[in-house]
Amino acid sequence: MVELGGYAGRYLRVDLSAGKIWVRETPKELIRNYLGGLGFAVKILWDEVDEHTDPLGPDNRLVISTGPLTGTMFPAAGRYQVNAKSPLTGIWGHANAGGFFGPELKFAGYDFIVIQGRAERPIYLVIDDDLVELRDASHLWGEERNGRFYGGKTTFETIQMIREELGDETFKVAAIGPAGENTVRFASIINDLGNAAGRTGMGAVMGSKRLKAIAVRGSRGVRVAKPELFMEVVDDAYRKLLVDWGDALKETLTKYGTPNLVEAINAMGRMPVKNHWTGYWEKAHLIGGERIREEFRVKQASCFGCLVQCKYLVRSRKEPYAGIYKGPEYEALVSFGSSLLVEDVEAVFYANHLADLYGMDSISLGMTIAWAMESWEHGLLTKEDTGGLDLSWGNAEAMVELVKKTAFREGFGNVIAEGSKRASEIVGRGTERFAMHVKGNEISAQDGRAHQSSGLTHATAARGADHLTSLSCLEERGYEQVAAERYGADKVKDLVDPQSTRYKGWLVWDLEMLYALGNSLIICWYEVGWPPVFYYPDMARAVAAATGIAEFGDPNEVKRIAKRIAILRRMFNVREGLRRKDDTLPERFLKEPMPTGPAKGHVCRLDEMLDDYYEAAGIDKETGVPKDETLRELGLGELAGRWR
Amino acid sequence: MVEGVQNLLVIDPDKCTGCRICEEACSFHHYGEFNPRRSYIQVLRNDFEGVFIPMTCQHCGKPLCVEACPTGALYQFGNAVFLDKSKCIECKQCLNACPFGGIQVDPVTFQVVKCDLCGGDPQCARRCPTGAIKWVRADQVGYQKKVDGAQRSARLISLIVPQG
Secondary structure, eight states, X not given: OOOOSSSOSEEEEEETTTTEEEEEEOOHHHHHXXXXXXXXXXXXXXXXXXXXXXXXSXXXXXXXXXXXXXXXXXXXXXXXXEEEEOTTTSSEEEEEXXXXXXXXXXXXXXXXXXXXXXXXXXXXXXXXXXXXXXXXXXXXXXXXXXXXXXXXXXXXXHHHHHHHHHTOXXXXXXXXXXXXXXXXXXXXXXXXXXXXXXXGGHHHHHHHTTEEEEEEEOOSOBOOSSHHHHHHHHHHHHHIIIIITHHHHHHTHXXXXXXXXXHHHHHTTOSOBTTTTBSOOTTGGGGSHHHHHHHTEEEEEOOTXXXXXXXXXXXXXXXXXXXXXXXXXXXXXXXXXXXXXXOOHHHHHHHHHHHHHHTBOHHHHHHXXXXXXXXXXXXXXXXXXXXXXXXXXXXXXXXXXXXXXXXXXXXXXXXXXXXXXXXXXXXXXXXXXXXXXXXXXXXXXXXXXXXXXXXXXXXXXXXXXXXXXXXXXXXXXXXXXXXXXXXXXXXXXHHTOTTOOTTHHHHHHHHHHXXXXXXXXTOOGGGTTSSOOOOHHHHHHHHHHHHOOGGGGOHHHHHHHHHHHHHHHHHHHHHTXXXXXXXXXXXXXXXXXXXXXXXXXXXXXXHHHHHHHHHHHTBOTTTOOBOHHHHHXXXXXXXXXXXX | OOTTTTEEEEEOGGGXXXXXXXXXXXXXXXXXXXXXXXXXXXXXEETTTTEEEXXXXXXXXXXXXXXXXXXXXXXXXXXEEEEOTTTOOOOOXXXXXXXXXXXXXXXXXXXXXXXXXXXXXXXXXXXXSXXXXXXXXXXXXXXXXXXXXXXXXXXXXXXHHHHO
């Protein structure tokens, strides 16, 4: 057993083809070089998966990982990572979810799980401290008859049924719904209160392995190496969140949750409207945080150990949408709301709820429907294609219907289920130009024309167009003091200017490393990204006190580890054949000036930032491959010279 | 008189968001580890409907556990009920007697344990970020609840009026 604080010291390997389970010691060198969470997964997937691996085949690995802070009292250390080669993009894939599943896995005594193979029959995995077993899930799984899909328990049903079967409602369950079973390419994994490991189709990987769910219960707990010092770190972190940033949080995330962003982001002209056609919507208030709080919010909720507490529940009284639901996040409000010009926020609640029930990523799902609606507008899709659905902008009924059809791959839903890139290739007829994706992943709710660095983030993120990899909120919210402290007062003017491209390459790379670190420890983006509370020194101090590994206390060392993680993650994509040409955006962002709103007239000047980004990261500007000296500096010398 | 023993743990499920920081703080204080299953306070939850109820020992004025205890290991002091482990014979009669689950068996040692109010500074109340768990002088509780109740009815009225 590894005698380190923070870590459980062991992990599980599950071979579903053989029906075998192994408990192994977490390797010390893995801890020392890759920290946890995302870092563990990057190393494991680099070693065990390659360019020949079929994402939906038995050889793909599903790595479910926690970090050294998971389950401790450091604020918002309740998340877990799900990682695999993505069936949506064919490259690096991961998603990250809150709730209570991650800590429970650690409490049961495991740092991570590696799942490989494919079960003969549907099964689910039960982890009850030292007792780990596979159980039959045939009664939870749907079946195909005459080309139609029947049954398949929803994620919520699955969670509740498994808890009943195991006789303890405190089991934490992560499950896929019908969409995961049907390998919808952006299927998600859902745990607890509709917490979603949403992006890049991790639920489809689980479905391809015939693994319906993982249930976990643990009583081993987490010990830290230096308890007194660690609680000092926790007290400081509490002070930062509750006092230093307390007023700001009370008026934003804590009060409204992420819907608070709707009004703010719309005001800067960066909120995707009509399939990213523009960045401003005069009806944004209809789906905004203020309205949701006043009219629909019934309860505030929280993930494990969090002080921000951005989760909430809503109640709709309007048929056919009536019910109590998890409140949608900003991204879901945009992808089902403004992106489709759907004004009825209650329909958005419901669509988001269905996405959770069936297990689909709300971003990719909404944005793929947006592709269909724009293609419809241009007459490139007709009722013959859609099975009679009228996909006019703003048609909430059609949206809800299409969400259902997608989960079951029925009719036109079978096309949507492929994601916007593949769907547009299936349909052809020039609809490709309306597929708003990078590397096959649908573009999240930012726009590089209104916020230059967010375009760079979308273009360079390893899992395809994504905000959580490196999005800067410095210019989004004008954090001048933070910008000055971190990067120097002389750069503040450019850093907080959304339209300036100066320094943005360096900024985005710095944040890519920072968020890689956050996803490895694992702590929530909503205290590292926005608001920008914790930086390298805070994290170094916390992880050193938790683990007792002195080297981790050096901010430069944790930054070096974060760089290793980010560079090896990029190498994963290089091995898949990706190069500089793939770090780009759809033409809409590069060539079509923003038609309306505060950012009117601007395009994303990606090229002005890309070279800086490569230089900051030690990546070759011609090829987009990390330089040999960068690899050597990070202890990855054996990779040098193999890819050009 | 032990400081704080005139106080009560006042729990308001309406304010609880289910973050479980109380469970973390409790287990860390008593066992030096983060292990919610060893916590003396547990947040009961229905995630799908957003119901979160922190439950712990009520420190009853007429405690059934004390009555059930054959050895005098459980005893009252001020407004609180304490367990003297040196007298406890692990007969678990108190578990059966308590209507609230205020007494529990530790999942690691399998011994009877209960809330001890952290020696007068309950960590659950100290760490609760929403004020759902408060440590209040017993004779102030009624007034505090009146304040909370008044705010609640004011809110209800403002909700009902625009719909009428």
